[in-house]
Amino acid sequence: MNAHKREAIFKRFQQDNPRPRTELLYASPFELLIAVILSAQATDVSVNKATKHLFAIANSPEKMHSLGLDGLKTYIKTIGLYNTKAQNILQTCKLLIDKHHSQVPNTRAELEALPGVGRKTANVVLNTAFGQPTIAVDTHIFRVSNRIGLAPGKNVTEVEQKLLKTVPKKYRVDAHHWLILHGRYICTARKPRCSACLIEDLCEYAEKKYD
Numbered sequence: 001m002n003a004h005k006r007e008a009i010f011k012r013f014q015q016d017n018p019r020p021r022t023e024l025l026y027a028s029p030f031e032l033l034i035a036v037i038l039s040a041q042a043t044d045v046s047v048n049k050a051t052k053h054l055f056a057i058a059n060s061p062e063k064m065h066s067l068g069l070d071g072l073k074t075y076i077k078t079i080g081l082y083n084t085k086a087q088n089i090l091q092t093c094k095l096l097i098d099k100h101h102s103q104v105p106n107t108r109a110e111l112e113a114l115p116g117v118g119r120k121t122a123n124v125v126l127n128t129a130f131g132q133p134t135i136a137v138d139t140h141i142f143r144v145s146n147r148i149g150l151a152p153g154k155n156v157t158e159v160e161q162k163l164l165k166t167v168p169k170k171y172r173v174d175a176h177h178w179l180i181l182h183g184r185y186i187c188t189a190r191k192p193r194c195s196a197c198l199i200e201d202l203c204e205y206a207e208k209k210y211d
Helices: 003-016 029-039 044-057 061-066 068-076 082-099 108-112 119-128 139-147 156-166 169-185
Strands: none
Touching: 003 169, 029 044, 029 082, 029 119, 044 068, 061 082, 068 082, 108 119, 119 156, 119 169, 139 156, 139 169
């Protein structure tokens, strides 16, 4: 895909949704971090249902750590892999308290040193909480980038590096959210909604589907 098409795609995304936001509900960088850890292999809807009650009583590392393992599990047991996630969250809370003055760090190295935080989670926090131009490649972004010819790659790391290199700089901070939303609601996995797509004429997918 040439640079002119990429520019046109993100210009339309911006015009359609000037201030894209994550669908995870949060009120602080800490709440966002916990929500993103919980969202691995889970839907944002399921995470929001759990964190609505969790954050009401534990919205800081100290409060969440004080719940203990069994206490935390009661709030997140509806989410997949909740046992492992509960352990990681409590260890992360302890590290935030002991090493970061109970604040979420804003560097990749410090974030990825926290239990349960990999590159994708770190990218989401850096982008959404701190406004850094990172792109967390999830299944939606991976699919869209390959399908429409935006940034083809064999794995998420390759797609991420291509996106960071080719997405016009002025759109880079918001690109993550636009691409996720596009993949979640329009360029869906089983049957892309090409007739409802605002970039259909720019897309290079050879097997477009029309209602």
